[in-house]
Amino acid sequence: MNAKIKRVVISAIPIIAFFALWEFGARFAPKGSLKPPTSVIPATLSALFSKKERLGYQTLVSMGRIGAGFGLAAAVGNTLGFLLGTYFKRLERWLLPFFRVCEKLNPFALIPIFMIFFGIDTKEKVALVFWVCLWPILTTTQEAAKSVDVSLVRAARSMGANRFKVFRSVIFPFVLPSVFTGLKLGARVAFFMIVAAETYGSSSGLGWYYMRKNALYNLNLLYGSVLYITLLAILLNYVFTRLEKRFLTWKTAAFR
Amino acid sequence: MPDKIEIQNLSRSYSKKGGKSERFYALKDFSLTVRQGEFVTIVGPSGCGKSTLLDLLIGLAKPDEGRVLIDGKPIGGPSLDRGIVLQGYALFPWRTVRGNIEFGLEVKGIPKASRREMSDYYIKLVDLVGFENHYPYELSGGMQQRTAIARILAYDPAILMMDEPFAAVDAQTREVMQDELLSIWEKTGKTVIFVTHSIEEAVGLADRVAVMSRSPGQVKEIVDINLPRPRRVGTIRNTPEFVALFHRVWELLRNAEQSGGKDDGGIAGVSGRIHPAAVI
Numbered sequence: 001m002n003a004k005i006k007r008v009v010i011s012a013i014p015i016i017a018f019f020a021l022w023e024f025g026a027r028f029a030p031k032g033s034l035k036p037p038t039s040v041i042p043a044t045l046s047a048l049f050s051k052k053e054r055l056g057y058q059t060l061v062s063m064g065r066i067g068a069g070f071g072l073a074a075a076v077g078n079t080l081g082f083l084l085g086t087y088f089k090r091l092e093r094w095l096l097p098f099f100r101v102c103e104k105l106n107p108f109a110l111i112p113i114f115m116i117f118f119g120i121d122t123k124e125k126v127a128l129v130f131w132v133c134l135w136p137i138l139t140t141t142q143e144a145a146k147s148v149d150v151s152l153v154r155a156a157r158s159m160g161a162n163r164f165k166v167f168r169s170v171i172f173p174f175v176l177p178s179v180f181t182g183l184k185l186g187a188r189v190a191f192f193m194i195v196a197a198e199t200y201g202s203s204s205g206l207g208w209y210y211m212r213k214n215a216l217y218n219l220n221l222l223y224g225s226v227l228y229i230t231l232l233a234i235l236l237n238y239v240f241t242r243l244e245k246r247f248l249t250w251k252t253a254a255f256r
Numbered sequence: 257m258p259d260k261i262e263i264q265n266l267s268r269s270y271s272k273k274g275g276k277s278e279r280f281y282a283l284k285d286f287s288l289t290v291r292q293g294e295f296v297t298i299v300g301p302s303g304c305g306k307s308t309l310l311d312l313l314i315g316l317a318k319p320d321e322g323r324v325l326i327d328g329k330p331i332g333g334p335s336l337d338r339g340i341v342l343q344g345y346a347l348f349p350w351r352t353v354r355g356n357i358e359f360g361l362e363v364k365g366i367p368k369a370s371r372r373e374m375s376d377y378y379i380k381l382v383d384l385v386g387f388e389n390h391y392p393y394e395l396s397g398g399m400q401q402r403t404a405i406a407r408i409l410a411y412d413p414a415i416l417m418m419d420e421p422f423a424a425v426d427a428q429t430r431e432v433m434q435d436e437l438l439s440i441w442e443k444t445g446k447t448v449i450f451v452t453h454s455i456e457e458a459v460g461l462a463d464r465v466a467v468m469s470r471s472p473g474q475v476k477e478i479v480d481i482n483l484p485r486p487r488r489v490g491t492i493r494n495t496p497e498f499v500a501l502f503h504r505v506w507e508l509l510r511n512a513e514q515s516g517g518k519d520d521g522g523i524a525g526v527s528g529r530i531h532p533a534a535v536i
């Protein structure tokens with residue numbers, strides 16, 4: 001317990017130093033370029049709950065888009081990943097080069113193209129999030145499904161397990177930790193993508209809010225929203241890391 | 257006792273690396289009959305097709321030629337009347353000891369409450385009380401071994417097959433496990449086919465030892481082990497009868513090595529293991 005507190009304190013030092021430096025630097029920076037955290041943080045907190053600024057509402061809008069695109073990608077990516085990695089290996093080999101190309105398309109360059117196909121509002125944002133999330137989720141699940149330990153499948157089959165039981169009790173639990181790894185990677189890129197997508201052709205969401213504060217030259221809230229978006233990303237990442245860890249215990253321990 | 261397993265002219269080949277049409281026979285024309293309740297051990301040089309044979313018997317693989325009859329009926333796929341402890345245990349790492357032991361019972365469709373009762377019984381039997389909620393990675397090799405055996409015993413197959421089940425445990429544990437296996441076998445009357453690299457183990461446990469030769473994998477000779485039962489492996493190995501049988505199997509295996517083909521890795525089976533003189 002003591003060691004844990006010590007670790008937290010030690011890792012807090014650079015963060016505190018960063019804020020101190022920021023506070024200090026803001027006093028010497030040219031006027032109108034940097035605001036100190038002592039003014040940025042209160043402004044952001046009040047914006048979060050204010051009726052006029054509605055930062056809280058914009059958060060919900062972005063999160064809703066992430067949720068829809070990410071959820072869809074999770075459903076499609078994991079299903080496809082399972083099927084291609086297990087029962088359709090031939091199809092997988094055939095599709096692999098195509099997937100590799102899709103994966104490497106720069107998603108930011110895709111924004112205008114998606115706008116042509118999906119218009120400029122929520123549908124397009126959701127489609128972009130779906131697209132960027134799909135590849136890490138699909139690839140991670142598929143790789144894991146491909147590497148299922150054959151001896152475990154043999155053990156299950158030797159005990160009379162049918163295909164369904166083998167799937168449910170061997171393949172699925174074997175792949176599950178990787179599903180969460182994929183979701184974590186997906187959530188990370190989803191967050192990058194939504195902010196980028198909302199800075200173009202949007203009238204709501206965190207990316208839009210940020211660009212708007214930029215246009216209005218509201219420095220407090222400009223820095224504030226960068227800080228806030230970062231915190232959200234850290235939080236989301238934390239949730240998935242915990243989930244991943246929880247399901248990964250046996251795997252890290254068994255194959256160490 | 258009636259015949260339980262009739263293995264008739266079993267052959268199994270794999271395609272050779274490189275040459276497309278050329279086949280390599282892991283098992284060729286293998287025949288053996290095992291009686292109800294008999295304990296048969298199989299020894300042979302590494303790569304002679306022992307694991308392949310068990311795969312065919314369990315139904316995980318299909319033979320090129322020949323057939324396997326159980327109680328006079330040809331086998332289909334795997335079934336709950338046969339159980340195998342695979343080389344290397346293959347425990348499910350995400351299941352606890354109890355979860356592993358209950359796997360076959362789940363397949364059998366036994367309700368949860370009775371599954372628990374039955375797993376309790378087998379946990380006691382293999383002496384793992386207090387470890388039922390441990391995961392395989394939290395167990396020693398010997399405990400994993402016992403879990404693997406309990407997993408098979410739990411769904412009560414009439415035929416038990418084991419592929420070098422005690423290869424990875426220390427000598428003391430090994431002896432305890434051997435005696436435990438013998439007493440379970442004596443109590444339940446199951447038919448056992450047991451593959452091992454240890455001549456001492458093969459002779460100590462068996463009613464008959466089938467010695468295999470390599471390239472192609474065949475039964476070279478069957479040695480009857482007429483040692484008294486019930487046996488304890490630790491005490492029986494000091495008797496002159498045991499030593500004589502040990503020597504006989506050892507000779508057969510040495511010849512199997514020498515007559516074996518050019519395939520690599522053959523010597524690993526017996527050389528470097530105890531010479532009979534070391535036991536006497």
Ligand SMILES: Nc1ncnc2c1ncn2[C@@H]1O[C@H](COP(=O)(O)OP(=O)(O)OP(=O)(O)O)[C@@H](O)[C@H]1O
Pocket residue numbers: 270271282300301302303304305306307308309343
């Ligand atoms: N899937 C496979 N494809 C090609 N060859 C195989 C395959 N499985 C086994 N073999 C070959 O068949 C032969 C018999 O293998 P098997 O595993 O049955 O030997 P074994 O007697 O169990 O050996 P060990 O004592 O080392 O376990 C070996 O030469 C092996 O290389």
Ligand SMILES: [Mg+2]
Pocket residue numbers: 306307308343419
């Ligand atoms: Mg083998």
